[in-house]
Amino acid sequence: MGTTDRSLSLxxxxxxxxxxxxxxxxxxxxxxxISTAYRYLLALENIGLITATRPGLYVxxxxxxxxxxxIQLTDPLLISARPTMTDLIAYAxxxxxxxxxxxxxxxxxxxxQVLSDGPAPKVxxxxxxxxxxxxxxTSKIILSFLPPRRLKAVFISHRLALQQAGxxxxxxxxxANMARLxxxxxAVSFGEIDQGCTGIxxxxxxxxNYAIGSLSYVLTSEFEQRKxxxxxxxxxxxxxxxxxxxxxxxxxxxxxxxTDTQQKREQTVKLD
Numbered sequence: 001m002g003t004t005d006r007s008l009s010l011x012x013x014x015x016x017x018x019x020x021x022x023x024x025x026x027x028x029x030x031x032x033x034i035s036t037a038y039r040y041l042l043a044l045e046n047i048g049l050i051t052a053t054r055p056g057l058y059v060x061x062x063x064x065x066x067x068x069x070x071i072q073l074t075d076p077l078l079i080s081a082r083p084t085m086t087d088l089i090a091y092a093x094x095x096x097x098x099x100x101x102x103x104x105x106x107x108x109x110x111x112x113q114v115l116s117d118g119p120a121p122k123v124x125x126x127x128x129x130x131x132x133x134x135x136x137x138t139s140k141i142i143l144s145f146l147p148p149r150r151l152k153a154v155f156i157s158h159r160l161a162l163q164q165a166g167x168x169x170x171x172x173x174x175x176a177n178m179a180r181l182x183x184x185x186x187a188v189s190f191g192e193i194d195q196g197c198t199g200i201x202x203x204x205x206x207x208x209n210y211a212i213g214s215l216s217y218v219l220t221s222e223f224e225q226r227k228x229x230x231x232x233x234x235x236x237x238x239x240x241x242x243x244x245x246x247x248x249x250x251x252x253x254x255x256x257x258x259t260d261t262q263q264k265r266e267q268t269v270k271l272d
């Protein structure tokens with residue numbers, strides 16, 4: 001394994017809480033020698049993943065900005081989801097947001113937001129911000145559609161957090177709760193992440209029928225609770241559109257909803 005490969009462990013040290021590191025501090029955190037830490041830092045600096053703000057002090061580098069732009073332009077999930085998300089936000093109450101999120105390292109990351117008309121809602125799911133796996137409809141619906149072995153590993157690693165979130169005190173109770181969510185097909189939460197916000201989330205499924213991400217509404221204004229089922233059905237249709245585009249051709253945008261689909265959606269909303 002090369003120095004660049006090993007240095008990736010150092011890259012994980014850079015967080016919002018601690019965004020700058022010296023070789024001495026990195027060596028202590030990674031339990032390696034200072035000379036080894038310097039080699040790691042140099043390897044990352046050579047490819048632009050970190051940069052020195054002054055001699056001996058390093059922060060994240062410009063290559064990450066370049067990679068983020070590349071993700072925005074080429075990621076198949078983002079490309080497939082954007083048109084559908086724009087379509088879905090039209091049916092949400094004022095001051096709402098549609099979120100696209102995915103599972104990463106036992107957390108959930110927001111990949112994209114689409115805002116409705118009205119005052120911009122303040123929600124915690126900012127792009128790239130790690131969010132808890134066990135609170136909020138956006139996260140819990142992904143959790144429920146993880147492969148069985150991954151779900152068991154999450155339970156073993158985070159048993160206390162799952163108990164505190166009310167998702168199950170034992171493996172059997174946790175597994176039963178996840179099965180109920182899968183059967184319902186969507187998750188709903190009230191103020192679990194942001195006070196006064198209602199979340200409605202559905203899973204975007206891969207070809208193996210396990211979650212590759214989630215599509216969700218976050219509603220910040222008052223609305224009739226009976227609309228939750230109708231909004232969830234719109235999200236489910238949107239998730240299927242995204243999945244179909246991914247499974248069919250990951251290099252092209254999905255076709256926009258046809259007229260019949262659009263009319264059916266409008267009729268569903270008008271029923272309320």
